[in-house]
Amino acid sequence: MHVAIIGGASTIGSTVAYTVAGLAPSIDVSLVDIDEEAAWAHATDISHAGYHFANAPDGRSRVGPDGFGEVRSATPEDLPDLDPDLLVFNAAAPQPEDATDRGAREAELERNLAIVDDVAADLRGLDPTPLLVVTNPIDRLTYRFRSLLGWPREKFMGYSLSETARAADAIAEGLGVHRNAVHCPMMGEHGENVVPVFSRVRVDGEPVEVPESDRADVREYVRDVPFEIAKRRGVRETSRWVTSAGVTRVIRSMAAGGNEEPFCLSTPLAGEYGFEDVALGVPVTLDGDGVAEIHEWELSAEEGSQLTEAYEAVRADLERIE
Numbered sequence: 001m002h003v004a005i006i007g008g009a010s011t012i013g014s015t016v017a018y019t020v021a022g023l024a025p026s027i028d029v030s031l032v033d034i035d036e037e038a039a040w041a042h043a044t045d046i047s048h049a050g051y052h053f054a055n056a057p058d059g060r061s062r063v064g065p066d067g068f069g070e071v072r073s074a075t076p077e078d079l080p081d082l083d084p085d086l087l088v089f090n091a092a093a094p095q096p097e098d099a100t101d102r103g104a105r106e107a108e109l110e111r112n113l114a115i116v117d118d119v120a121a122d123l124r125g126l127d128p129t130p131l132l133v134v135t136n137p138i139d140r141l142t143y144r145f146r147s148l149l150g151w152p153r154e155k156f157m158g159y160s161l162s163e164t165a166r167a168a169d170a171i172a173e174g175l176g177v178h179r180n181a182v183h184c185p186m187m188g189e190h191g192e193n194v195v196p197v198f199s200r201v202r203v204d205g206e207p208v209e210v211p212e213s214d215r216a217d218v219r220e221y222v223r224d225v226p227f228e229i230a231k232r233r234g235v236r237e238t239s240r241w242v243t244s245a246g247v248t249r250v251i252r253s254m255a256a257g258g259n260e261e262p263f264c265l266s267t268p269l270a271g272e273y274g275f276e277d278v279a280l281g282v283p284v285t286l287d288g289d290g291v292a293e294i295h296e297w298e299l300s301a302e303e304g305s306q307l308t309e310a311y312e313a314v315r316a317d318l319e320r321i322e
């Protein structure tokens with residue numbers, strides 16, 4: 001598998017490349033960036049890190065049938081020749097120093113639209129290729145890419161899995177269990193209108209009821225904690241660790257031919273959950289070509305009304321930029 005990370009010299013993009021080099025070293029990665037020097041430096045440094053991953057006690061057991069992959073740098077003009085199996089979009093305009101407050105994701109829309117438009121022009125020379133959008137605001141930009149490129153909607157995914165990890169942390173604390181045993185799908189917008197699907201929470205695979213009194217706090221924690229992290233660490237350091245781990249989970253799932261259990265990514269809807277002309281986080285199973293299936297779960301009344309609020313928020317911005 002070959003993954004091209006557009007904005008590969010970014011904090012998140014370079015950390016994804018490092019994580020892939022450690023966990024799935026047979027995958028080829030191209031770091032595509034307008035900053036050619038930084039892309040080269042990350043690719044070279046991560047390749048050297050790969051030497052240690054490969055020679056660690058279990059390093060070689062992670063290598064697939066195609067042997068070791070490469071981490072290389074490239075420019076956006078190289079994209080048509082790279083022939084990637086998956087595009088990860090992580091390019092962004094520099095964040096202002098005060099972009100550490102809630103609402104900062106949505107405020108990125110105006111700054112990042114021009115980059116999406118430029119990159120879509122670079123991508124027109126490619127055959128339809130699965131595209132995972134990490135740059136914020138992901139739901140709006142996933143939909144924008146689809147409008148500009150016109151590829152089948154199954155190719156378009158927006159990364160929003162970090163919320164599942166954050167919700168697990170908050171729920172685990174209330175239940176007195178380890179966070180890694182908790183599963184709470186998170187639908188809707190990657191932002192203020194995130195929808196915790198409390199009706200499907202499981203601990204160690206068993207359904208569990210999260211007390212009604214804890215639910216608003218869990219949602220609030222999920223909305224707040226990435227900004228708390230950025231405030232304490234600085235705006236250049238958004239949640240790179242959870243994001244790179246989650247993006248690598250998506251990449252590895254696709255490399256393996258799919259995820260057995262659905263997880264939530266943003267994807268263009270055509271009537272699912274009653275919505276169209278929008279991209280929202282919904283449960284999907286993937287295959288090597290993108291979204292294989294959108295699952296339509298029965299939601300509680302509260303989950304349904306929060307999903308409608310997410311739709312309205314994203315749709316209002318799309319109408320404005322269209």
Ligand SMILES: NC(=O)C1=CN([C@@H]2O[C@H](COP(=O)(O)OP(=O)(O)OC[C@H]3O[C@@H](n4cnc5c(N)ncnc54)[C@H](O)[C@@H]3O)[C@@H](O)[C@H]2O)C=CC1
Pocket residue numbers: 006007008009010011012013032033034035076090091092093094095105108115118119133134135136137138159160161162190236237238239240243
């Ligand atoms: N979906 C999620 O869960 C998360 C999303 N993000 C988002 O990811 C985005 C990137 O964040 P960082 O990694 O901190 O960015 P960054 O500021 O470190 O890097 C952005 C990169 O984009 C490159 N770039 C700009 N225009 C380009 C173009 N036309 N073609 C190719 N490369 C181009 C720049 O040279 C730079 O290397 C932001 O929008 C951020 O909000 C960050 C964390 C989590």
Ligand SMILES: O=C([O-])CC(=O)C(=O)O
Pocket residue numbers: 104105136162226227230238239243
């Ligand atoms: O909010 C941010 O800057 C990054 C982000 O989307 C996340 O970590 O979920």
